[in-house]
Amino acid sequence: MSDRISHQGLRGKVMSADDAAQLIKPGDQIGFSGFTGAGYPKEMPGAIARRITEATERGEEFRINVLTGASTAPELDGVLAETGGVNWRAPYQSDPTLRGKINDGTTYYSDIHLSHSGQMTTQGFFGPVDVAIVEAVRIKEDGSIVPSSSVGNSVNYLQAAERIIIEVNEWQSAELEGMHDIWLPGLPPARQIIPIEESGQRIGKAAIDIDPAKVVAVVETNAPDRNSPFKPLDEDSKRIAGHLIDFFEHEVAQGRLPENLLPLQSGVGNIANAVLAGLLDSKFENLTSYTEVIQDGMIELLDNGTMSVASATSFALSPDAADRMNEKASDYAKKIILRPQEVSNHAEVIRRLGVISCNGLIEADIYGNVNSTHIMGTKMMNGLGGSGDFTRNAYISTFVSPSTAKGGDISAIVPMVSHVDHTEHDVMVIITEQGLADLRGLAPRQRAKVVIDKCAHPDYKEALTEYVERAEKQPKVGMHTPHDLREALGWHQRFLETGSMKA
Numbered sequence: 001m002s003d004r005i006s007h008q009g010l011r012g013k014v015m016s017a018d019d020a021a022q023l024i025k026p027g028d029q030i031g032f033s034g035f036t037g038a039g040y041p042k043e044m045p046g047a048i049a050r051r052i053t054e055a056t057e058r059g060e061e062f063r064i065n066v067l068t069g070a071s072t073a074p075e076l077d078g079v080l081a082e083t084g085g086v087n088w089r090a091p092y093q094s095d096p097t098l099r100g101k102i103n104d105g106t107t108y109y110s111d112i113h114l115s116h117s118g119q120m121t122t123q124g125f126f127g128p129v130d131v132a133i134v135e136a137v138r139i140k141e142d143g144s145i146v147p148s149s150s151v152g153n154s155v156n157y158l159q160a161a162e163r164i165i166i167e168v169n170e171w172q173s174a175e176l177e178g179m180h181d182i183w184l185p186g187l188p189p190a191r192q193i194i195p196i197e198e199s200g201q202r203i204g205k206a207a208i209d210i211d212p213a214k215v216v217a218v219v220e221t222n223a224p225d226r227n228s229p230f231k232p233l234d235e236d237s238k239r240i241a242g243h244l245i246d247f248f249e250h251e252v253a254q255g256r257l258p259e260n261l262l263p264l265q266s267g268v269g270n271i272a273n274a275v276l277a278g279l280l281d282s283k284f285e286n287l288t289s290y291t292e293v294i295q296d297g298m299i300e301l302l303d304n305g306t307m308s309v310a311s312a313t314s315f316a317l318s319p320d321a322a323d324r325m326n327e328k329a330s331d332y333a334k335k336i337i338l339r340p341q342e343v344s345n346h347a348e349v350i351r352r353l354g355v356i357s358c359n360g361l362i363e364a365d366i367y368g369n370v371n372s373t374h375i376m377g378t379k380m381m382n383g384l385g386g387s388g389d390f391t392r393n394a395y396i397s398t399f400v401s402p403s404t405a406k407g408g409d410i411s412a413i414v415p416m417v418s419h420v421d422h423t424e425h426d427v428m429v430i431i432t433e434q435g436l437a438d439l440r441g442l443a444p445r446q447r448a449k450v451v452i453d454k455c456a457h458p459d460y461k462e463a464l465t466e467y468v469e470r471a472e473k474q475p476k477v478g479m480h481t482p483h484d485l486r487e488a489l490g491w492h493q494r495f496l497e498t499g500s501m502k503a
Contacts, residue, residue, distance in 0.1 A: 002220050004138035004168050013218045020165050020217035021047035026055070026062045028130040031121065031157025032076060035069035035314035035341065036268055036293050037226035039150030041133045041167045043219055045076040052085035063087040067121060067129070069152020069314065069341055070114060070292075070385060071095065073226035081107065090126070091117035092383040103379050111373060111380070114292065115345035115389040118156035123187060132161035135221075137172050143212035144205075147180050147338070148172040149225055149325075150314035155184055155208055155340045164215045170222045175329035180338045182208050185346070196349050199263045199288040200309035202337060225315075227322040230296055231270045233277060236402045236433040240271060241278025243436040244358070244398065247429065248284070251396070257356075263290035265350075265390045266298065267359035268316055271400050273297045275358055280306060290355050292344050292386040294336065296321045302335050311337045313344040345389040354395035359387040361399045361430075363410075364455070365417045366448040366464060367481055368424035368439050370399055376492050377418030384421055391426050403432035403457040409500035413456040415467045416488035430455050444481040463503060 005011050034040025055062035063085045070092040077095035080086050084106055091112035101107040121129060134154045136145040147154055148169055158164060183204025185192045195203055251257040261284060266272045276297025289298060289310040296318050301307035317325060325332060363371045372387055374380060391397040401412045430437045435454035439447045452464045471482040491501040
């Protein structure tokens with residue numbers, strides 16, 4: 001019996017994952033912990049998948065709805081998707097198997113702002129939460145639970161669920177206790193002001209209060225998070241990071257940013273992590289972060305003293321960084337705060353602190369609209385994630401991407417995006433390895449010139465310029481945002497037909 005289960009009543013509910021899975025019913029809506037491959041249940045999803053498979057083999061339909069904080073891992077999204085038993089999924093995913101099920105129509109997918117998903121669950125917009133399955137570091141004497149390496153929407157799911165299953169994972173460091181700051185603003189008309197005035201401010205508890213009477217099972221596990229290594233920095237990533245750091249230095253010189261900048265937000269992925277790594281060699285000191293995910297680059301900034309504090313809802317670490325976190329969790333707890341995503345991604349705090357956002361994109365168009373989610377306009381990649389929360393409310397919003405993909409056959413800068421996630425009204429800065437386009441204060445036609453000149457790959461600059469010139473000559477075209485609607489998505493159509501956007 002694990003010494004991490006201190007509540008006497010819940011010690012008596014320890015069972016195997018397969019036994020606990022028998023408590024799941026067809027049609028159940030399940031809220032899982034987990035955010036970007038951290039803090040998700042390790043055993044229960046596989047046990048539920050086996051239960052679904054057995055039912056399917058008997059000719060019985062067994063499908064469930066799945067809620068999480070964000071993406072999880074093959075051990076959750078992957079194994080459940082393989083069964084074909086996921087009817088509906090929200091709010092963000094990145095698993096290849098699940099992506100395939102979404103794009104072939106097997107699974108319905110609701111791509112929701114991460115800051116909205118928890119409160120929408122609490123308000124009952126998705127229907128009742130039948131079961132919450134949450135990973136914990138330990139269960140305290142009073143029945144409250146200490147989350148593991150993410151918080152995400154766990155608090156919302158635990159509050160809303162009719163039944164609770166807790167996985168207590170001994171792989172996660174017990175010294176994570178004290179890193180979490182559990183607090184929710186509530187619902188209208190009694191919603192409270194979020195009293196956070198600086199990134200390192202704590203306002204809540206270190207554990208999640210639950211009703212122990214709702215706990216139907218406790219499962220003991222010992223398994224690591226999905227900790228994937230980041231790609232080595234390539235020249236394009238280094239150039240993108242260099243352009244952004246030059247921009248920061250210019251903004252400081254103009255008096256628009258303080259010398260230690262403002263709190264930084266960084267999206268998930270190799271390029272965003274490379275930007276953070278670039279700050280290691282910059283002149284900036286005493287940086288802070290108010291973000292959703294802490295990656296290796298941010299840990300390195302904390303380790304060498306360039307960054308003093310980081311607030312997020314989860315980790316997304318390489319195996320080496322995850323081991324370092326487990327070894328020194330008590331030290332990192334002095335510099336890192338993990339909050340519910342309803343707070344980490346909340347517009348109120350992002351705007352108050354003046355967060356500088358940095359997120360990736362699939363494509364941007366010449367007028368500054370950004371597509372973060374859809375390949376060729378119809379196929380879901382991962383989802384919006386928290387990019388909308390931060391972009392819309394940032395003091396300065398930036399997007400980073402290589403200027404081409406697929407060996408140069410796809411241009412990241414196009415005449416018109418095939419799907420819009422972030423409008424021209426919210427996108428302030430676009431950066432590729434080619435350069436940086438500062439779009440603030442520019443009219444559409446002015447933006448088009450800057451985006452083409454600064455961000456487009458040389459193989460596509462002439463074609464983009466010619467597109468604008470032809471659009472301006474179209475009869476009855478408006479000169480505010482000129483488009484040739486017959487040709488606006490022609491680059492995408494050409495790629496689908498020939499495998500390249502090049503003429």
